[in-house]
Amino acid sequence: MKKQFNRMRQLANQTVGRAEKTEVLSEDLLQVEKRLELVKQVSHSTHKKLTACLQGQQGVDADKRSKKLPLTTLAQCLMEGSAVLGDDSLLGKMLRLCGEAEDKLAQELIHFELQVERDVIEPLFVLAEVEIPNIQKQRKHLAKLVLDMDSSRTRWQQSVKSSGLASNLQPSGAKADALREEMEEAANRVEICRDQLSADMYNFVAKEVDYANYFQTLIEVQAEYHRKSLALLQNVLPQIKAQQEAWMEKPSFGKPLEEHLAVSGREIAFPVEACVTMLLECGMQEEGLFRVAPSASKLKKLKAALDCCVVDVQEYSADPHAIAGALKSYLRELPEPLMTFELYEEWIQASNIPEQEKRLQALWNACEKLPKANYNNIRYVIKFLAKLTEYQDMNKMTPSNVAIVLGPNLLWPQAEGNMTEMMTTVSLQIVGIIEPLIQHADWFFPGDIEFNVTGNYGSPMHVNHNANYSSMPSPDMDHADRRQHDQARRPLSVATDNMMLEFYKKDG
Structure with a gap:
């Protein structure tokens, strides 16, 4: 309670300019700090929108995801229609071929979404909700430690003045010794926290290539999904056309x-x-x-x-x-x-x-x-x-x-x-x-x-x-x-x- 009171009093004095304020971060790290907040906002927004693009239920296995996928439901409807009409009708054959194709497309979509979820969505979530918040939390902790250090230094300086000693002499007495030890301990804690925070911030800057790779992975996975889907469709189209061409009962009016x-x-x-x-x-x-x-x-x-x-x-x-x-x-x-x-x-x-x-x-x-x-x-x-x-x-x-x-x-x-x-x-x-x-x-x-x-x-x-x-x-x-x-x-x-x-x- 006393520490919080001293911290608030020191903050007030620094605000009105009556106390000296120690800079928490260097100019370079201040720029990194601003970038942290921007990256957090972008990652959070992208994660939210990307999650909304998923058609399957997020966080469940492939079987459960497949049951509620719209493509799977469509495939089942087409196959049921095919069973009702039978292969004796052209429409029945078309429904069967399309139903099988839609089911395969659904499986490809499930595989695609699971891969996107694992390699893109989850890393973005960790970046926006864990890694950057941890750095920002450490930054706030450092600010408190610096404020404590400034407060203990101010109190030690006041103690020196009240003892009537010159500024270049060391104060004596148990109280002065205690204040000096408190100041030194606070400075030590600040130094340790600042070093750790600086390392984390520099690591964040160094890992920006890895973060950018999430979006490259997204496009690569999408490209592979569309390639496989296109191959499936190109494979079934000749079969559909062959059934159409083989069907003799075609309209004649208006045809060449x-x-x-x-x-x-x-x-x-x-x-x-x-x-x-x-x-x-x-x-x-x-x-x-x-x-x-x-x-x-x-x-x-x-x-x-x-x-x-x-x-x-x-x-x-x-x-x-x-x-x-x-x-x-x-x-x-x-x-x-x-x-x-x-x-x-x-x-x-x-x-x-x-x-x-x-x-x-x-x-x-x-x-x-x-x-x-x-x-x-x-x-x-x-x-x-x-x-x-x-x-x-x-x-x-x-x-x-x-x-x-x-x-x-x-x-x-x-x-x-x-x-x-x-x-x-x-x-x-x-x-x-x-x-x-x-x-x-x-x-x-x-x-x-x-x-x-x-x-x-x-x-x-x-x-x-x-x-x-x-x-x-x-x-x-x-x-x-x-x-x-x-x-x-x-x-x-x-x-x-x-x-x-x-x-x-x-x-x-």
Whole structure:
């Protein structure tokens, strides 16, 4: 209690300048002292923020940390979803592969966080909460010892003055001896503490490289974690892509023709074949086919069914306009028209040739330049449209009418401008291209054709309509002569069918 009183009195005297004050630290150590406080603040703040970045529970083992990790929970959810859907579905396979990948990523994250916690977070905590506070505590202790030393020296000096001796003489008596011993002992304690504090401060400065290494370690550990995570993802991605590519049930609307054919292993696009074979069954006599707009809801439903490769012929047999609308939509939604952007100018130039024979020859030359996939599909479509026009007396769809409504879905310019302008200029030229293709389909595309290519839609009544042709019609033969020419060479089943059509027509 007495020592504290003397310390407070000495501090007060030093504050008002009535007592001499001993400097605790040198100028260099004072600078180190300031740096200590700054490093402590930075280390404490970094430790706090870095701890907040951890996703696992700090201070527990790997198993307990894994159970509450969000990535682990996600992996479990994906695996459970995979088990529910099964490997028979593409989504089930995707969930399983992703679940396994997320679980491995979770294990890598746990290992990363444990390493960061051990090599970075804990050393920063020790630096900010143990090492620097210990030095600062020792610094405060030294300040108290210096104050005690100054107090004992002041009291000894007062004792010297009160004895009436000169300042250069030593005071005598028991009290003076006791004060001198106290002063010397205090000075000795100050010296020992100052030496220890100076050593600790200099060690702190020397170890700054080690402290800086914590942050280098952080980046190195992060880099290694991301390398391993990237390797895991790069390993699983080819497996995921392989499953996607191997899955046959892919949407076809809006996809490139060659991609769809390659994935499905077909020569004729699925929506084209499905729509054509259904129309051959139920739509050939439908008035205004391709011209009358279908029900929007039924068209949407049919397009979705075609994308899923699940089409019930009986369900749509009552609405051929929806089937025709779906075929038009598929052709229009292709990224590139069936007759290609590359040959667009050549088609247009061919249509502008005034002489019919030369014009037809130029159109034929353009046909021959089409890629194989495009050639097969345009041949299939044109042959069907030619078949459709044979029933023009009932369906009112002449080659010209068909070309008007379907031409813009088979060929369009790559950079489309104003739609109205295109309809008034370009469409007229496109009609001049499509109409002769339909009129002379068997000349442009000689040979038989099987509309039901895959055999999945029954046997269309009018498939292979030129199977018994002994010769191809002349391109300059008019429609009536060509129709008579075809009737003479038509298979018996088709001729019989036409007789039935006439019967129904007369019967109303």
